[in-house]
Amino acid sequence: MEIAWEVTNVEKLRVGVIGTGSLAEYHLNSYKNNPAVEITALCDINKERARKKADIFGAKEIYDDYEEMFKSKNIDAVSVITWNNTHAPITIAALEAGKHVLCEKPPALNAEEASRMKQAAEKKGKLLMYGFVRRFAQNTQVLKSFMDSGELGEIYYIKTGYLRRCGNPGGWFANKEISGGGPLIDLGVHIIDLAMYLMGKPKPVSVFGNTSYKVGNRANIKDVTNYKSADFKTEQNISVKNTVEDFANALIKFDNGASLYVETSWTMHIKSNIAYMDIFGSKGGAKLEPQLEIYSEKNNYMIDIQPVVSSSSFDFDKAFSAEIDHFVDCIMNGTPCICPAEDGLTIMKILDAIYKSAETGKLIVL
Ligand SMILES: NC(=O)c1ccc[n+]([C@@H]2O[C@H](COP(=O)([O-])OP(=O)(O)OC[C@H]3O[C@@H](n4cnc5c(N)ncnc54)[C@H](O)[C@@H]3O)[C@@H](O)[C@H]2O)c1
Numbered sequence: 001m002e003i004a005w006e007v008t009n010v011e012k013l014r015v016g017v018i019g020t021g022s023l024a025e026y027h028l029n030s031y032k033n034n035p036a037v038e039i040t041a042l043c044d045i046n047k048e049r050a051r052k053k054a055d056i057f058g059a060k061e062i063y064d065d066y067e068e069m070f071k072s073k074n075i076d077a078v079s080v081i082t083w084n085n086t087h088a089p090i091t092i093a094a095l096e097a098g099k100h101v102l103c104e105k106p107p108a109l110n111a112e113e114a115s116r117m118k119q120a121a122e123k124k125g126k127l128l129m130y131g132f133v134r135r136f137a138q139n140t141q142v143l144k145s146f147m148d149s150g151e152l153g154e155i156y157y158i159k160t161g162y163l164r165r166c167g168n169p170g171g172w173f174a175n176k177e178i179s180g181g182g183p184l185i186d187l188g189v190h191i192i193d194l195a196m197y198l199m200g201k202p203k204p205v206s207v208f209g210n211t212s213y214k215v216g217n218r219a220n221i222k223d224v225t226n227y228k229s230a231d232f233k234t235e236q237n238i239s240v241k242n243t244v245e246d247f248a249n250a251l252i253k254f255d256n257g258a259s260l261y262v263e264t265s266w267t268m269h270i271k272s273n274i275a276y277m278d279i280f281g282s283k284g285g286a287k288l289e290p291q292l293e294i295y296s297e298k299n300n301y302m303i304d305i306q307p308v309v310s311s312s313s314f315d316f317d318k319a320f321s322a323e324i325d326h327f328v329d330c331i332m333n334g335t336p337c338i339c340p341a342e343d344g345l346t347i348m349k350i351l352d353a354i355y356k357s358a359e360t361g362k363l364i365v366l
């Protein structure tokens with residue numbers, strides 16, 4: 001398979017990271033554990049935060065301005081782990097400066113930005129990979145091997161959900177101008193992408209979606225622990241207003257006739273947080289989360305298959321490690337990338353359409 005980026009033929013890949021907040025450690029630990037990588041530079045507008053991480057991970061260069069960072073000759077590739085509204089400008093600047101980029105999800109605020117990011121990668125002949133980390137989970141890869149070998153037959157329906165009872169991450173996540181939206185763009189992006197990846201990337205043709213703003217961020221609730229942005233502020237100590245949906249759902253149809261139902265929340269009156277993905281094919285079905293199981297039939301009996309694997313549900317550390325190792329492998333060895341720029345553009349078109357459908361009450365034809 002032909003690849004669209006120049007292979008970087010070096011003994012050690014020199015990596016920089018922009019954004020050293022809550023998620024950064026997953027990237028940094030994975031780079032640190034990859035013997036082909038040296039972490040050379042870190043950047044954060046909060047320079048003290050970057051400095052603290054640099055002390056732990058041994059980066060020699062510390063910046064609070066990414067434009068300055070990209071002038072460095074000691075960086076071959078970067079991870080972009082910043083607020084969503086900065087993914088496009090930082091990624092494009094990095095590509096223009098000749099660096100390969102691994103950009104966190106969501107790819108951008110909208111499809112227009114994702115399209116410019118893709119063009120920048122093509123123009124400079126550099127890799128732009130998106131951090132669709134769920135694709136790298138062991139349960140995903142095991143199920144995909146069953147699906148690719150035809151065990152489930154033709155996939156005609158997936159239903160999936162990622163629902164939190166009280167889990168608005170606060171800070172910039174809750175501000176639509178910075179984040180692009182709430183649980184749909186934050187959590188929905190993971191499961192829509194994953195479903196499409198497992199289905200073999202059919203072409204989306206129409207979208208019907210809803211968003212709701214009924215429950216709010218539930219900042220009054222005491223004694224909950226959940227994922228928080230590095231600069232979390234509660235409603236009582238307000239610096240960022242909550243302007244995003246708390247729930248969204250959508251039905252997406254594909255050119256092969258298959259459909260995907262998705263539902264996602266940051267806050268909802270549900271007993272407990274849940275992530276589920278149910279897959280239905282002509283010869284078999286499967287459940288990916290909360291635990292991998294496959295349903296089929298043999299000798300005129302229904303059978304349940306439970307693959308014996310070390311991670312039958314999503315394992316954060318292992319999945320990030322596999323994602324980072326793949327990024328490094330693509331750059332150094334020219335291995336085809338499983339999360340390329342075009343997939344980022346497709347998912348942003350779908351997310352744009354869900355928000356538009358929710359706003360207009362209409363079916364959006366893509
Ligand atoms: N793959 C996943 O499962 C997953 C999980 C959590 C977050 N994320 C994504 O990672 C990104 C970061 O999320 P987070 O939770 O770490 O947020 P965070 O707020 O904890 O950290 C973001 C960091 O980026 C810095 N920053 C913002 N703008 C910058 C700029 N212009 N230049 C340099 N630094 C800048 C902030 O100061 C902060 O330290 C988001 O896009 C989020 O969607 C992905």
